[in-house]
Amino acid sequence: MVQLDPEKIKRDVQEVFERYGRNPARMIEILQDLQDIYGWLPKEVLKEVSRQTEVPLTRVYHMATFFKAFSLKPRGKYVIQVCTGTTCHVKGAYMVLDRLKNVLGVDVGGTTEDLMFTLETVNCVGACALAPVVVINSKYYGYVTPSKVDEIIKECREQR
Ligand code: FES
Incomplete structure (x- = not known):
């Protein structure tokens, strides 16, 4: 609470x-x-x-x-959106998503207890050439792999 x-x-x-x-x-x-x-x-x-x-x-x-832009639930400082559009799906978006769920300990729609991260999925964000794509607070990360997830989270935590 x-x-x-x-x-x-x-x-x-x-x-x-x-x-x-x-x-x-x-x-x-x-x-x-x-x-x-x-x-x-x-x-x-x-x-x-x-x-x-x-x-x-x-x-x-x-x-x-x-309005979808408004949230009535607490959101993290970093809103992580995993693109699950067709191209990203084919290129492994769900493996990336699973890794994020494990690392953060939250499900899609969830926010970590320290209010640092919210995890969401989105449809095609128009950067299919970089698939799979993760967007964090409007910054795009391309060719994301499950192992790259750890680096990205670490980078966010360091900018705290
Ligand atoms: S399907 Fe992910 S950016 Fe297009």
Whole structure:
């Protein structure tokens, strides 16, 4: 369970409102900026947004769940996306994925307890010539093998 400081939430929401005002029409930008701060949208943050904008919480939730870019579950500092499109599949994406599951101790959709890594799969990311491809926070890694996975994770941990 992630513990969040209610005072920090108030300050963060306040700061975002200074950019957009308490304007429900700017809700997507407001939620996007808050997700940039937390890496996801905690329930307490949505409640604070609802309280300060007077937009019903159900409506704020609806917007946060409607757009795929928003996450209501904690996400890691590094979001690892393994491409499982056809070419990557043929070139061994599932072996890479299995290695990542083992190294991180999480399943697809899961986040490590230290909130460092989230593991996801995606469809073709348009870099089939580099298959199998792994994308970490928008950085592309090509020709990934199970043994290369250890190096990549080590590199991320060192940048901590
Ligand atoms: S199938 Fe993986 S990049 Fe195209």
